[in-house]
Amino acid sequence: MAGIYIHIPYCKTRCTYCDFYTITNESQIDAFVDALCKEGVMRKDELPETVHTIYFGGGTPSRLHQHHFEQIFHTLYNQYDIDAEVEITVEANPDDLTDEYIGMLAALPVNRLSIGIQSFDDEELRFLRRRHSAQQAFDVVTKCQEKGFNNISIDLMYGLPNQTLERWDKNLDQAIALHVQHISAYHLIYEEKTKMYSLLKAGKIKQVDEAISTAMFSMLIDRLTSDDFIHYEISAFGKEGCFSRHNTSYWHNKKYVGLGPAAHSYDGENRSFNIASLNRYIKGIESTSPERSHEQLSQNEKYNEFILTGLRTMWGINLTELRNKFGELYYEFCIQIAQKYLDQKLLLKDEDTLKLTREGIFISDGIMTDLMRV
Numbered sequence: 594m595a596g597i598y599i600h601i602p603y604c605k606t607r608c609t610y611c612d613f614y615t616i617t618n619e620s621q622i623d624a625f626v627d628a629l630c631k632e633g634v635m636r637k638d639e640l641p642e643t644v645h646t647i648y649f650g651g652g653t654p655s656r657l658h659q660h661h662f663e664q665i666f667h668t669l670y671n672q673y674d675i676d677a678e679v680e681i682t683v684e685a686n687p688d689d690l691t692d693e694y695i696g697m698l699a700a701l702p703v704n705r706l707s708i709g710i711q712s713f714d715d716e717e718l719r720f721l722r723r724r725h726s727a728q729q730a731f732d733v734v735t736k737c738q739e740k741g742f743n744n745i746s747i748d749l750m751y752g753l754p755n756q757t758l759e760r761w762d763k764n765l766d767q768a769i770a771l772h773v774q775h776i777s778a779y780h781l782i783y784e785e786k787t788k789m790y791s792l793l794k795a796g797k798i799k800q801v802d803e804a805i806s807t808a809m810f811s812m813l814i815d816r817l818t819s820d821d822f823i824h825y826e827i828s829a830f831g832k833e834g835c836f837s838r839h840n841t842s843y844w845h846n847k848k849y850v851g852l853g854p855a856a857h858s859y860d861g862e863n864r865s866f867n868i869a870s871l872n873r874y875i876k877g878i879e880s881t882s883p884e885r886s887h888e889q890l891s892q893n894e895k896y897n898e899f900i901l902t903g904l905r906t907m908w909g910i911n912l913t914e915l916r917n918k919f920g921e922l923y924y925e926f927c928i929q930i931a932q933k934y935l936d937q938k939l940l941l942k943d944e945d946t947l948k949l950t951r952e953g954i955f956i957s958d959g960i961m962t963d964l965m966r967v
């Protein structure tokens with residue numbers, strides 16, 4: 594199982610909470626796609642395996658035009674061994690998804706859409722500086738379904754300042770009513786250098802109360818699992834057979850190549866990071882010396898990633914795999930620290946697997962940090 598991630602750095606405008614590498618000036622978009630395709634050719638030997646997932650993330654991949662997608666697919670299908678059943682996801686924003694655009698995507702090999710809705714409440718959408726209305730989001734998903742997309746994920750955000758449980762419940766009503774196959778729901782994080790963070794620091798907004806946050810997460814799990822969604826990762830819920838194969842392969846430490854500015858790659862052992870600057874990215878590719886930094890992971894870091902990625906999912910950590918990969922010392926360390934959480938029923942041991950319990954999920958960060966080695 595190997596994947597390709599493609600980072601499209603463009604956004605029409607910036608949302609107040611976002612700290613991703615994105616730019617709003619699209620004047621170089623053709624040069625960017627040329628560079629992206631060149632990078633795909635240059636790096637093909639890094640991925641001789643069959644590619645099972647391709648993921649267009651961003652930024653906003655729905656800023657690309659038809660000819661950009663065609664150019665990218667032409668490159669990928671010529672340079673890589675793409676599985677016949679490949680999962681191809683495109684992240685899209687509702688305001689870009691006109692009838693014509695949805696039709697264009699449906700005619701491409703794209704078979705999964707991830708739509709950044711965030712909220713079905715107009716006031717919340719305005720506060721987040723999203724570019725669509727609640728009705729528009731609802732209609733767009735329906736249109737995508739009518740055009741034949743039967744693997745749709747939507748993103749939601751909760752824990753917004755002043756958001757009440759009742760409002761969150763209404764958001765979930767709308768999400769469930771759409772009968773999508775997958776929902777990712779994230780608690781608002783105040784990332785430094787965002788507008789949202791400045792508002793918080795200036796005292797203009799207040800973080801939602803911790804008890805309400807917890808109740809919102811609890812409501813999310815209850816409502817979605819009652820509607821046959823499987824809670825397979827802390828923030829991800831999928832219908833049977835509709836989990837994100839791309840993200841699941843990240844959590845299972847599978848290899849992937851990341852193309853585009855700020856894209857990350859993982860070769861099964863170490864990570865690398867493309868430069869987070871469009872100009873320097875294009876220049877680097879054109880001069881055939883791309884700017885990419887490499888991170889050699891220590892044994893402790895590899896173990897920590899194994900714990901983090903495993904515990905986030907419903908599959909948990911396989912203890913035999915842990916022992917085989919990292920040896921007796923790491924295995925004993927994990928078992929010893931885990932014991933107190935097993936006693937408190939925050940972790941459970943299911944045969945050879947260590948998993949978070951429903952109660953454990955609420956304090957997962959603390960448990961994972963405790964299980965990590967420094």
Ligand code: SF4
Nearest residue numbers: 604607608611651652
């Ligand atoms: S949240 Fe998405 S659409 Fe908004 S600025 Fe960030 S990447 Fe762009």
